[in-house]
Amino acid sequence: MTSLILHFFIAAVSCSVLATATINAGGTWSLLRSTIGITAMHMQLLPNDRVLIYDRTDFGESNISLADGKCRRDPNDNVLKKDCTAHSVEYDVASNTIRPLMVLTDVWCSSGALMPDATVVQTGGFNDGDHVVRVFNSCDTCDWEELKSGLIKRRWYATNHILPGGRQIIIGGRRQFNYEFFPKISSSEKAYSLPFLVQTNDPKLENNLYPFVFLNPDGKLFIFANNRAILFDYSRNKVVKTFPMIPGGEPRNYPSTGSGVLLPLRIVQGTVSVVEVLVCGGAPKGAFVNAQNGKFNDALNTCGRIRISDPNPQWVMETMPLARVMGDMLLLPNGDVLIINGGSSGTAGWEYGRNPVLNPVLYKPDCQPDVRFEIQDPSTIPRMYHSTAILIRDGRVLVGGSNPHIYYNFTNVLYPTELSLEAFSPPYLDPQLSDLRPTIIFPDPQTRFGYRDLTTIRFTVSGTLFPHLVSVTMVAPSFNTHSFSMNQRLLILDSGNGIRAVGNSMYEAVVTAPPSGNIAPAGYYLLFVVHRQIPSEGIWVQIG
Structure with a gap:
């Protein structure tokens, strides 16, 4: 697919x-x-x-x-x-x-x-x-x-x-x-x-x-x-x-x-x-x-x-x-x-x-x-x-x-x-969704990506995983005032061949980092794994 x-x-x-x-x-x-x-x-x-x-x-x-x-x-x-x-x-x-x-x-x-x-x-x-x-x-x-x-x-x-x-x-x-x-x-x-x-x-x-x-x-x-x-x-x-x-x-x-x-x-x-x-x-x-x-x-x-x-x-x-x-x-x-x-x-x-x-x-x-x-x-x-x-x-x-x-x-x-x-x-x-919520275990926080880098994202889900309902997103931290969030953007990364199991309740996706500063200006982003519309806690990453 x-x-x-x-x-x-x-x-x-x-x-x-x-x-x-x-x-x-x-x-x-x-x-x-x-x-x-x-x-x-x-x-x-x-x-x-x-x-x-x-x-x-x-x-x-x-x-x-x-x-x-x-x-x-x-x-x-x-x-x-x-x-x-x-x-x-x-x-x-x-x-x-x-x-x-x-x-x-x-x-x-x-x-x-x-x-x-x-x-x-x-x-x-x-x-x-x-x-x-x-x-x-x-x-x-x-x-x-x-x-x-x-x-x-x-x-x-x-x-x-x-x-x-x-x-x-x-x-x-x-x-x-x-x-x-x-x-x-x-x-x-x-x-x-x-x-x-x-x-x-x-x-x-x-x-x-x-x-x-x-x-x-x-x-x-x-x-x-x-x-x-x-x-x-x-x-x-x-x-x-x-x-x-x-x-x-x-x-x-x-x-x-x-x-x-x-x-x-x-x-x-x-x-x-x-x-x-x-x-x-x-x-x-x-x-x-x-x-x-x-x-x-x-x-x-x-x-x-x-x-x-x-x-x-x-x-x-x-x-x-x-x-x-x-x-x-x-x-x-x-x-x-x-x-x-x-x-x-x-x-x-x-x-x-x-x-x-x-x-x-x-x-x-x-x-x-x-x-x-x-x-x-x-x-x-x-x-x-x-x-x-x-x-x-x-x-x-x-x-x-x-x-x-x-x-x-x-x-x-x-x-x-x-x-x-x-x-x-x-x-x-909601706490009752905890078994569906991913937990990122790799990469480490503050990892730096270059544009177009292939990056492995490893995560756990304690409940039943639906691989086709997993995505990896990056959110830029915005400056908010007067009802507008400046620099706000969310990127859905290309996950290539999808999700594969690598252990008990452990999975990984190989994603491609954004291709250029036009799509992702250099700097800090919050990276999330999303499963069934339920995001993990984010980790801070750098791009550029």
Whole structure:
């Protein structure tokens, strides 16, 4: 059975497999910490299983002090010129502990990415932080380092993406219709105009901030802003394809804040033949102005899915079971999409969201349209404006934040500042499925792969194995803020001749590493073995 035929066979049966295997089809929630001291406005998973979290520095005092009596002095701060509290923390998943960190300039509504060397490079922000580049190294005692003039242009509400060569491209931001790169290759490097951001800009509402950006396997960038999208060759500063407007023409980017993902990329014989983008939720035209005047429009309940690899791509619309604005979309290790957080009316912005959507929804891309969506059990904590969510190595999703008003305010507001951190466990983590869950025993964590390397993955399954329902996936750790996960991508590796038994309850697959940096930019990934839609714990690997 060839890899392509096997894919269609797996797709045909996987929609019913989990339904018969799953005991708790709604997932479960657990409160990890009632407070982390700050509100989780931005999150990035690190390859040491810690999570970098930060909010903004001009809130006033947070609920966690800086270590060793340190204080931040900022003459540009409108609230406190001297602040001895932290506005960034490092969360250790294994120990459920936090470590306060110091940022010197305002990181509010910034962007960033995990670089190939495991450093986080974060760019821009507000006020004195809008031209700053900050670097965080993954180590036990590391703290933020700041490069005050690292950016050419002011970046606030911009989007970053790691490129095949290892640099970041930084696109847009408020009143910035251009892009630039970091690190710079010379002192004379400039920012480059991107007229598409002018064309999609509403002077009153904007609606094209935090554009959805994905690296296409041909090395070009898919950029979605407001209600339109292009395929962009950044190396030539040229739009090579213009896609149709999403049907209905409703805006999907901040402040009408929907979300988007690049659906899983299946590698077959060194190529990816099908590339699809999914964009869901948001707020209708005029919702931001209406919210300012006390009218809160219903959120959008539609998703648009487009196969950008087709010669003549067209949007196909689908209806979500729950309307949602400010929702996050995360790729789970088995290829499902989790839609989580947000509200059912209003828009992004201070006090402009209403009616929290407490139930996550799973979207199963390979199922038939009428059975793709599955409502999950609810949280008890509203996650509105400035909430975040990220996938971690054990398959859970960390959820934090929600701060739909200015400053740390816990009383006399509709949705108080939320300092808690909780975890959502998708249905595949049900304990009664443990005999179907793979455990990876080889390779060792932190193994480095070269492009196109043949790699043996050895794993155990204590129950009955269904070899035709096993896949190996790689997930890039994303930078999450404002309902969008930058650099998020999931690769389904080519497993060649399938799975073979090598001992008692032990099996192995020989997979081919991704063929190039266009498909898998160099860096760290989480590798999972998935059996009957149930993923193993991931292991960190490096590619490139």
